[in-house]
Amino acid sequence: MSEKTVVKEEIKHNIKKPKLYQVLMHNDDYTTMEFVVEILVAIFNKQPAEATRIMLDVHKCGIGIAGVYSYDIATTKVVQAESLAEEKGFPLKLSLREE
Template identity: 60%
Template sequence: MSEKVVYKDDTIIEFKKPKMYKVILLNDDYTTMEFVIEVLIAVFHKNPTDATQIMLDVHEKGKGIVGAYTYDIACTKIAQVEEMAIKRDFPLVTVMEPD
């Protein structure tokens, strides 16, 4: 989807919305449910109810979609999750895929 802007001198500039990427948490046998909720609140700014629902998706379905972000933001959020997980000795894995 794009948006065009036409100036008085007939210059046309077309703006395209950036491609979005889904950030997904993957289940493992070691990361605690409490830590997953903590990550969802701290990194993704989810409220406790939404964080709990996403955590349950991760636990029951093997993965949970956290949200859709531009490429750079998705990469940053994944790096933040990895940093938190390493500090707490959890093997939590976060991936992204095109939305």
């Protein structure tokens, strides 16, 4: 009979969490408050009450945080929101800021 030797190796994984980015909505004089809330609910998956709070931040402070995501997700959401705004004739602008 032959003996089997079992060797256990401990493998350490150095997995870094991805950098996170804030998606910022910028105030303008043309995009309606209702449309901003609609974008926040439809694209950023916010509840209506939270969407309204963010919209008021945008309106009063000139900028509001729509959400915090990894880079790829954040850029996708910016493109979706700006495309929908353009379709509706609004000049809504969004940007990213690294956390």
